[in-house]
Amino acid sequence: MSKKIVLALAALAVSASALTAHAQQTLKPEQAIKYRQSAYSYIKWNMDRIKANVEGANYNKSEVIQAANAISAIANSGMGALYTPGSDKDAGGVKTYVKPEFFTKQQEAARLAQNFIKEATELAKVAASGNAAAVKSQYGKLGGTCKACHDDFKVRN
């Protein structure tokens, strides 16, 4: 490829990412914090529903599928876009529970996020099988990825 074309492509890539950055900048830090907290909150409810099913006397396959699909789709929705510049600290009266290190130790944060996405995706697959024991095991694995990130990057509240 000619040097000219390479430079032109590079310029295009930069302007495309500038556009993306612009789109994300329209989200105020407090909005980004609220939206990501919404995601985790809804995941919590659905984790609790699955827990009740795998630990209780009754296993409702349909409820577990609904819950696991919601968790997986949220995990795979590109939540990383909600960790915008300025949202590393409380903003607009909204408190964040993420430690500032989450924004600086990006490789470690990305690794934990990828583990979370992987196990959430797997949970949705296992839920579809209706095998309660397998769901219980996979629920535990997913919970482990939540805890790993909380241990490193969540302020205790």
Added chain:
Amino acid sequence: MSKKIVLALAALAVSASALTAHAQQTLKPEQAIKYRQSAYSYIKWNMDRIKANVEGANYNKSEVIQAANAISAIANSGMGALYTPGSDKDAGGVKTYVKPEFFTKQQEAARLAQNFIKEATELAKVAASGNAAAVKSQYGKLGGTCKACHDDFKVRN
């Protein structure tokens, strides 16, 4: 079927629904309100992302799929379980924006909820096609189902 068996089955059904009711009662009204608000909040972010894609100069197929899948999975997650007794009014310092009529006009509420679920499910299908014009149209249809419910059952805030 003998009358005895019918009665036994009926008793079983009652105790099963009592168990479900019990499981749901462990959710405090303020928790139910927070969880459902989380769902709507996360849906809002994802609706906004799709809007930016269908109205902007650039269409990011992958982002639209992620957003539409999240909306669809949340819509299909059985959110109705979050409209628990006692959560029809502010509880534990958490304000709800649902009108009490949502709990009494159950047929109308169910109809609107079903429309929402139907169009959200369809949006995820259309998003997978990558056809921006079709996504724009389906986004509009889904937005219509949000508005229909807000008009009837949401307190203006």
